[in-house]
Every structure is written in structure tokens, then in C-alpha cells.
Amino acid sequence: MTRPASDASAGGSPAAAVGAPRVLVVVAESGILHSVRQWAPELEARIEFAPDLPHAARQLSQGGWDAVVCALGDRPEDDLAWWVDAVRGVPGTPRLIAFVDRPSMGLAIRAEQLGVPDLLPLPMRRDDLANAIKRARAVEAEAPMPLPEVGVVPDRQYALVGRSPEMLEVYKLIARVAPSTATVLIQGESGTGKEVVARAIHEQGPKANGPFVAVNCAAIPENLLESELFGHEKGAFTGAVTRKPGRFELARAGTLFLDEIADMSLALQAKILRAVQEREIERVGGTETLPVEVRLIAATNRDLKEAIAQNRFREDLYYRLAVVPIRLPRLAERGEDLLLLTAYFARQFAERYRKQILSISDRALELLRGHPWVGNVRELRNVVERAVIVATGTTIQAEHLPDELRAAEATLPEAGTRGLLTLAEVEARHIARVLAHTNGQIGAAAEILGIHRNTLTRKMKEYGL
């Protein structure tokens, strides 16, 4: 039977008293507890103990922790996910060091996906623990770099930021197409800024004084999309509690932006085609014909030509919409725009959260540059917002970035051979990391890895991913 650990601090070496990392060790097993107590003076850390999860949660909530050491139980994957979630909510986001009995390749990969670089085997060994704690201290070595000036009006929610050649081409196209009322089709991966471009076209065009109405076709339930677009009469269907104008009507004398147009059913595509061709619509359940007086801009992240080939998108509608096509580049293709966008979002969110962010550390920037950005600018915006929220000073540091970016720090060199990985392990970990970044998208992951999709599928099977 195991004796529960007490909450008492085990201290550390005399040097550990000031400036040493503060580490919470969560163990109920008396053997581990005894070992860690013995090693404490040599770990150069301030070690404290918690006997179980509730006590750990209570102690962690007080903040000021640099690392949490835990031992995973019988359901290690579940436990790991729980710990990641629990630690994420803790002030300062301490680093998680997880020990487990017989770590499997599958668990190692899951740890990679969850952004836990320190998954170590039981029985616990002093060197493993010491090295993991050392890694937790690495943040001290970061150098701040001032954020560049961006040169856009900072209070605008939608601004085009970037000076890369790819974006200059986009600006030229916008300048060319905006003065007309031609229908525009914006194509690009998720998060590349299609709506921002649509708004820019609207604001620089002849209908700038009219409304800009956006409809996200993929977000709205299929059975409601028609009434959202064309409006409905009271009682036209269950739930039609009042007469309601559609987005075509609301956008009168302005711009209607149909986002994610490829997600529309074929039946609705036919109705849109009619609206574009005949420039008139009818409300659902109505008989009155209403004129269409809008500029239409459509956008999609899908390959419409492929959708046409698969009979999922009408070819005639495609040609009606793609009068002027604009293709937006991926963030990965935009080079130094990454830094400009980071600076832009950092200032925007600093203002929102009433903080002062002046710089970014070299290590944080390195991590941002090394990330594949599957979610493009939207993902970067999200990452910077989170970093601004958790930042305590005026510099965004690596520790302020989310787990999946910090996981890239995982393979710091370690003393001895126990910490070194086999080639297969390195490959499996790297694949897992890329898959985590692509949110499981095999095609995107294969592209990043530079291998064929089938090869990746085979390797995933081989490594139990």
C-alpha cells in the first residue's frame, strides 16, 4: 500500500533557494516520493509535493510554478490530455514533465501532438528529471527584439498587412478590380484573409457607401441557408416567426460577400445562379419579385474546378462568379510578412487587453518561423492573441506560445545516451508533430514533409499513428 505524500516542500540545494525553478511533483507513490526527496538538493530547483490531483490543482492555482512533474496512471493517454488541460489554465503555464510506466510509441506520439516534450519512463531516474527541469529553465536565455512598425491604421479590424511580392500582386489586383462592380472570386486556403480582401474591394469600390454583408455558407444549416439569403415571409416554414429580409436585400446598394460558396447544395447553387443572371429574387414563401442591386464577391478554400469535375459545383455558376479571380498566398509563402503580421496583431491585442507589448524574443520568433501555419493568418492571429493575453511583461516569449509550437523545443540535446532517440523514433515524432500542426490532414502533412501521401499513410500505419 502506498503512503500519500505530504504537501511539504523538499527544498533543494542552497543555490536553489533564489531564482531556481519552482517545481510541483504530484505523486502518491511512496517510492518515487522518497527518491525525489533524496535528489532534491542536486536538482537545483525548489521542489514541492502534492499527493493527488485535487491538491495539485489547489497548489497550482496559486501560480508561480515553472514545471509540474506527474506520473501517468492506467489510462496514460487520458491522463496526459487531462494534465495538459489542467496545466494550460495555470498562471504562467508551467512545463509538464510526465512519467509513465513503459511509454509506448503511440503515447510518445500523442504527447508530441499535445505539445508535451518531456514524456519519460518510470522508474524515475535522477538524470531524466534533472534534464527535464533544466529544459524548463531555458526561457531565461531569450533576447528581446523590437517589433517593427507596420504602417496601417491600427484601430481597423480589417487591414491588409504585408509587403511580400505575393501580397503586392494581390494589392495590384484589388486596385484594378475595385473601381468596377465586376463579380470577384477569391480563392485561397483557410485563414489567408479572403474576407479582408473582400472588404478592401468593397471599401475602395463604387458601392463603398452601401453595406457590406457577409454570409458564411458553410456555417449556416443547409435547410436555413436559402431563407437567410433570400429572406422569407411569415409562416413560410416552421420557425418563420416573422417576415424577414434576406442578405441579398440587406446588401442592397452595397456588397454581398458569399464566403465558402463551395459548401452550398446544388439546388441552392441553381437559385444563386438565377439571382446572378436575372438580377432578381423572391423571398421563401413569397410571390413578390425583388431586384438584386448588389456587388457580389464569392470566396472558397476549395478547388472549384475539382468540385465541378465531381459534379459538386455548377460550372455555369463558376464562370458567373469567377469574372475576376484572385488567389491569395499561404502565409508560408509570404516570408517576412510573418513578422509584420505578428507586430500588427500584437499591437491590436495589446490595445484590446490594455497591455504594452513592444518586442518579441528571438526564440519565440524562431518558433513562429518554424511553424507550418496550416491555418495561415487566422492561426497566427490566434497564437498572437493568446500570447498577448498570457504575457506578463512587454516581450512575447516562447513560453507564451501554445503547446503545439513549444513542442518544437522538444529535442534539445541531452547529456548521456538515454535521452537520445533512434532514427525511427525521431521520424515518428516528427511525423506526429507535423500531423498535429495540420490537424490530422494527411495531404497537407505529406506536402510539408515532402513525401508522397501514400508513403505518409504507410509510415503512419507503421508507427501506429
Add this chain to the structure above:
Amino acid sequence: MNSPLPPVRVEQALRLLPELEVLLPLRSLILSVSRPEEQAQWSSHGPYLTVGKRSVEPAELRQRAAEAAEQVKEHVGALYAAYVEALECQQRGEAGAAVNALRQAGAREEQAGRVEQARAWFETAQALAEGLQDRRPEIEVLLALGALDETLGRHAEAARRYQRALALAEAEFHQAGAIAACLGLGDVALGTGQWTGARAWFSRGMRLAEASGDLAASGQLHHRLATLARRTGDLAPAGEHLRQARECLEPLGEASAMARVLNTQGQVDAGLGREAAAVAAYREALAWARRGERDAGLEAIIRLNLAELHLAAGRLLEAEEEARRAEQVAIAHGLTSRLVQSYLLMGRMRGRQRDETGFVFFEQALQLCQTLERSPALAAQVYQDYGLFRTALGSRDEARAYLERAREIFESLGDTLEVEKVREELQQVSA
């Protein structure tokens, strides 16, 4: 070998499924095996993602459907066995055991979310129990029926069952039964806004629990008194009751009860504006919930409260993340009412941002209420929140229509507290 069929959206999959009672488990299964599409996380519809827009793999569904059918078979088999057991007990002259078998069948139905079926079992058990000299089986059945009615928002019926259980328990000197009946009566009073009545019932239960040295019951009653104090805005006494509840429950290692107490502690701290303390309480609640046998419903509700706290503090990113975690837990465990609550929170969040597209969450919530949950009280809550969302966006006619619908349903349930609230909201919309 055939290549696997492409995934299909949940909303499309459900369109093919007739609304038959026998297919309800399949309907739930479609939801629980669904996943967000690969592209969804960073696409512009990502923030509006609901279960209807997730996807299911036909091959996975085929495999899981077979497993689900097996579970249904097992469930029905257990019900048949319970019936035969009850019949045999009756023939042996062991009517008490027969009542117990029928009651357990009801509990099994209730656990599977088949509340009307559970009620039928309980009522059959009650009819049999009424004829027994030993009243204890009847007390147990009445308590089960009371809890079921209370869950369904049938407060008056629940109160009648608990009253009867209390009278029988007192006559039989069945202390635990009497305490449970007082708890139930207090809950009914709490649910209908009768604060004085609730206090009286909980205090009565507390006296009985203290007299019998029942620490677990004392802890539960302190928790209820804290909940009552919180509802009436007396946050300091609420804190004191929670402290006492923890003192009773922590030494017993009652993980689930502790999680509930800490959840309420989080709400009290939030009410006092002690944000960091509230976050800490919710985190500890999650840790307790984790320690006990997994109660996904409890985990989801704690996460929703945490999300609510972030929302109130304007931390929308964190609110969204926590609400999404609650949604994920609810989907994976087939907790429709929690899923509906997740969408209400997300809808309110969009309302605060004046984001018109937020209506998709209310529409999804309504659809879930109509097809799966079928709880009028929950549907009324959805209409009420939908109305408030429309008010925030300036669509007064729509807002009024939804609030009127909410009022109608609350009136039909006899929920005067909610009716009054909706009336006030309607007045504000009309002003």
C-alpha cells in the same frame, strides 16, 4: 477492394433517418462518432461549427452501429430479465424484491436517457409497493419518481412524491429516506423559487442528518443550502456552507460530491468578483471529477461555468476554448442537454460580439431539443436565449416571437419563476 466512402455531414446523415423511437440510439450514435472536418479548425466557418456541420465516416458508422445494436440488445435483455425476476419474486411471495427488480429496471432506463420508460417501470413498482406491509420499497420508488419528475421540470408532481415518501419514512423511522425526501422537497422549492420553503426543507434534512451522524448527507445539505444562499444573493453564508460541506465530504473522499461543491464554490467566487479564486475552484472541481468515476455531465457543466466566467471577464478566446471542450465532452458522451447548453453559451458569446451568424447555435440547439432531448424546459430556455440574442442584434419582432414561445412553455410547466423573468424581458423588448 472498395475504397472507403467519403465522410458525410451530420445534418445530411440525419436527414435520411426517420424520426422513430427505436432509432433514437442510432441518432445519438451519429452525433457521438462525428468529427470536425479536417479543414474546419481554421476555416471561416470554424467559429460557427456545430454538431450538424461535423462529419461521420460511413465505414466507422457501420462498425459502431453494430456495437450500438448489441448494446440495445443487452439493454432490452436486462429489462426482460428484470421483469421475469420481478414475476418470480412475486410468485415466491417476495413482493419487496419484486418492487426492487422493477425499480432497478426503471433506473436502467433512466440511465439510458429513456425517462418516460423509466417512469412506467417506477409506476408499476409503486403500484405493487403500495400493497406491502413493509413501506421501505415504496419509499425508494417514490424517491426515484420524485427525482425523475424534478429532472423533467414537473415540480408539482415531484413535490407530491417526496411528500408521500417523507410521511412514510417518518412513520417507518427510516432516517435515510426522510433525509432524501427533505433534500428532494428542498430541491423542488429551490427549482420554483420558493426560497423560504427550500431553506425550511434543507434545514429539516440537516437536523435529521446531524442526529444520525450521516456526514455524506450533511455535506450534501450544506451544499444545497449554499446553492440556495447563492441564488438569493447571500454570498457570504453560501461560502460558509460550502466550507462546511467540504469539511464533511473531503474526509469521505466523495469525489463527485466534492466536485459539485467546488463547482458551486466557483460560482460563489465569481459572484463575489473573485475571478482568480473562481478559476481555481473550477480547476479543482475538474480535478475531483477526474478522481472519481467519470461523470461526463458534471465535467461538462464545470467547463461551461468556467467558460461563462471567462465570457463575463471579456476573455472570449478562453471562453470559446472552454465551451468547445464542454461541447466535445457532451458529444462524445451523448449528453444532449449539455450540448444544448454549450450552444446557448456560444450563441450568447456571439450575441455579445453582435455577430449575426451566431444564430446558428440557437438553431442547432432547437433542433437537438426537437429530435433528441425532448425536454420542454430546455426548449423554453433555448427560445428565451434566442430571444435575448435577437434583442441584442436589434431584431425586436423576432425577439418578441421567441420570448413569447418561451413564456408559453414555461407557463405550461408551471414554472412561475421563469415566466416572470421572461415577462420582464418581453416588457423590455416592447419598451
